Amino acid sequence: MAQTLTEKIFSSHCGRKVHAGDFILADLDLVMAHDTTCAWALEPFYQIADRVFDPKKIFIPFDHAFPSPSVAMSKLQNQIRKFADEQGIPITYDGVCHQVMSERLINPGNLILGADSHSPTGGGLGALTIGVGSTDAAIAMATGKSWFRVPQTIRVEITGDLPRGCYSKDVVLTVAKEIGSDGANYRVIEYTGPTVRSFNVPSRLTLTNMSAEMGAKAAIVAPDNNTKVYLKENSRLIEFDEIMSDPEAHFEKELRFDVSNLQPMIACPPDIDNDVPVDQVEPEKILVDQVFIGSCTNCRIEDLAVVYKMWKGKRVKEGLRAIITPASRQVYMEAIKRGYVEEFINFGAVVSSPGCGPCLGRSGGVLYDEEVCVSTSNRNFEGRMGSPKAKIYLASPATAAASALTGIITDPRSFVD
Numbered sequence: 049m050a051q052t053l054t055e056k057i058f059s060s061h062c063g064r065k066v067h068a069g070d071f072i073l074a075d076l077d078l079v080m081a082h083d084t085t086c087a088w089a090l091e092p093f094y095q096i097a098d099r100v101f102d103p104k105k106i107f108i109p110f111d112h113a114f115p116s117p118s119v120a121m122s123k124l125q126n127q128i129r130k131f132a133d134e135q136g137i138p139i140t141y142d143g144v145c146h147q148v149m150s151e152r153l154i155n156p157g158n159l160i161l162g163a164d165s166h167s168p169t170g171g172g173l174g175a176l177t178i179g180v181g182s183t184d185a186a187i188a189m190a191t192g193k194s195w196f197r198v199p200q201t202i203r204v205e206i207t208g209d210l211p212r213g214c215y216s217k218d219v220v221l222t223v224a225k226e227i228g229s230d231g232a233n234y235r236v237i238e239y240t241g242p243t244v245r246s247f248n249v250p251s252r253l254t255l256t257n258m259s260a261e262m263g264a265k266a267a268i269v270a271p272d273n274n275t276k277v278y279l280k281e282n283s284r285l286i287e288f289d290e291i292m293s294d295p296e297a298h299f300e301k302e303l304r305f306d307v308s309n310l311q312p313m314i315a316c317p318p319d320i321d322n323d324v325p326v327d328q329v330e331p332e333k334i335l336v337d338q339v340f341i342g343s344c345t346n347c348r349i350e351d352l353a354v355v356y357k358m359w360k361g362k363r364v365k366e367g368l369r370a371i372i373t374p375a376s377r378q379v380y381m382e383a384i385k386r387g388y389v390e391e392f393i394n395f396g397a398v399v400s401s402p403g404c405g406p407c408l409g410r411s412g413g414v415l416y417d418e419e420v421c422v423s424t425s426n427r428n429f430e431g432r433m434g435s436p437k438a439k440i441y442l443a444s445p446a447t448a449a450a451s452a453l454t455g456i457i458t459d460p461r462s463f464v465d
Contacts, residue, residue, distance in 0.1 A: 050294035052201045053270055054236045057176045057291070061159045068200045068298070076105070077158040079188045082145050083110040085163035087124040088182035090131055093189055101192035103136045107153060109145040112404045117411035143376030143402030146170060146344040149177075150253060151378055155279075156271035156288040161188045166344050166426065168260050172252035173278070174271025174291070176236070179260065199234055199265045200300035202227070203293075205241035208308030213461035215354070216251035217346055217424070217444035219243070220258040221313040222305060225323040233263035235300065238293065243307060244269055249278035250348045257345045258426050261320040312460055315442035317428045326447055326459045334441075337419040339364070339452040340433070341445055342373030342400075343407040346424035349382045351445040356388045358449040358463045359395045365455035370397035371413045377402055397452075409434040422451045 049067065051059065059065050061074040081089050086108055093100075100106050108128065116122040132139050142148050145162070146169035154160065156174035160167070163185035170177030180194070188194050204223055227237075237259045244252065252269045259267035270292040279285045293299075311325040341347060341355060352374070364370040372392055374380040380402050383389050389399050400406075406413030407425045415421055415434035421441070423433070428440035443451075446460035453463065 050296035050298070052293045052297045052299065053238055053268055053291060054176060054201050054266070055198060057157055057159055058196065058198050060157065066198050068198050068300070070198045071195065072198060073193055073195050074159055076161055076188055076192055076194060078105050078107060078153060078160040079185060080107040080109070080145055080149060080160070080167070081163040081182065081185045081189070082108065082112055083114060083125055083128060084112045085182045085185060086128045086131070089163060089186040089189065090127060092183045093186035096187065097190035100135050100137065100189045105192065106135070106137050106189055107140070107145075107149065108132055108137055109140040109142070109148055111144050112408065113410045114141060114403055115401070117405070143374065143379070144344045144404055146257065147348070147375035147379070150249070151282050151376060152284070155286060156275055157291060161185060161194055166257055166260050168264055168267045169253055169257040169344055171256035171266055171268035172249050174269060174275055176266050176268060178266050199236045201236045201238050202232055203299040203302045204237055204239050205302070205304045206239065206243040206307060207241050207304070208243055208306045210243070210307055211310055213312050213446060213459070213464045214307070214310045215444045215446060216247060216254040218310055218313045219305070219307055220255045221315055221323045221442070222307070222310065223303070224258060224262055224315070224321050226303060227262045228321050229261060229319060230263040232259065234265050235263070237262065237264045237267040239267065239269050245272065245274070248274055248350070250350045253348070254345055261426055312444060312447050314447060314457065315428055317439045317441065318430045320428065320442070326443065326457065329457050330459050332457075334420060334457045336368060336422050336451050336455055336457060338369040338371065338413060338415065338421040339448050340371050340373070340406050340413055340421055340423040340425065341448050342371065342375070343404065343423070343425035344375060345426045346445050347373060347375040347379065349379050351424065352379070352383050352388050354445045355449040356391060357465070358446065358460070359453065360391070362395065362453055364396040364452040368452060368455050369413070370452045371400060371406055372397050373400045373406060373412065374402045406433065408432065422448045422457060424448050
């Protein structure tokens with residue numbers, strides 16, 4: 049019987065051929081828990097084990113609140129450091145977990161658990177990277193295994209050339225509008241089609257990252273030559289099978305989107321699927337207090353290049369707070385090398401250390417009552433970035449950059465060559 053890409057990866061990790069609906073116990077290639085979720089995993093871990101199954105297959109990044117913004121957070125991080133020292137696990141301080149994992153650790157065909165809801169990000173490399181809670185992460189760290197009910201797959205085919213001013217973020221916001229905030233619950237979204245195949249891995253990571261906002265258990269793009277290019281750029285090109293879904297594979301649902309006439313999109317608060325073209329919002333002249341260009345969704349070097357080109361020779365709107373948080377140390381160093389960081393500061397922006405802080409309202413850009421933020425992140429529900437009375441609009445780096453220049457929500461096409 050034909051299999052989806054997801055079914056093939058699960059099969060290779062449990063030793064038998066499986067299909068959607070089967071219950072399995074599978075071996076894991078990697079387990080991730082960060083500076084919040086790892087702390088919550090310690091008590092359940094010690095209830096079942098004294099040692100992790102393999103310290104080389106445990107990844108602990110400090111990214112959600114690092115450097116620590118409070119005594120309470122410092123206490124949690126201290127507990128994790130003691131655990132990591134005891135187990136022989138190095139702690140990483142190099143940026144957002146999903147970005148660092150994509151750069152260094154995730155390989156096509158992998159099965160990975162991450163104690164973070166945006167773990168589906170790694171599917172842009174052709175892996176199954178699945179988000180779980182801290183208790184499941186604790187069991188995985190102890191045993192190297194996890195149980196699953198093999199999910200159904202929703203196939204999303206993207207065709208057409210992206211118009212000027214549109215990017216993968218605009219594509220996935222369009223998909224989210226169709227699927228809804230819970231339309232992919234316990235499903236895998238498989239992105240395919242000529243447009244997706246033309247995307248580089250960073251653009252694919254944006255698609256898979258935002259799939260978590262549709263309820264997806266995971267999201268994936270079949271690995272191909274563009275995957276090889278990304279691995280080579282990160283000095284870890286390996287041999288891998290270009291696995292893909294069989295032509296006769298069963299999908300629970302198949303959706304098709306032609307993006308030839310796509311417009312820059314924006315998700316209006318407070319829902320991820322409240323998506324409209326930016327030019328429908330622009331006439332409202334919504335004043336923007338803060339622009340956040342960061343997170344695991346959109347702050348790779350390709351995103352910063354878009355912002356740099358749009359801001360060159362200009363300054364951000366007086367009084368507006370423009371915060372840029374590179375996704376990883378590697379991205380930060382490349383941005384310094386290219387001269388972006390110095391120019392961003394000259395343009396009037398704040399460039400902060402790699403991490404998640406502003407995205408979840410933990411530090412580095414917390415919003416107050418009634419403030420408006422245009423963010424390149426992935427969530428705009430009430431209270432996500434601080435005050436529950438603040439308003440968050442999600443958009444591409446281009447739309448965020450344009451809005452930073454004008455001080456109102458702005459269609460980026462007038463600033464994009």
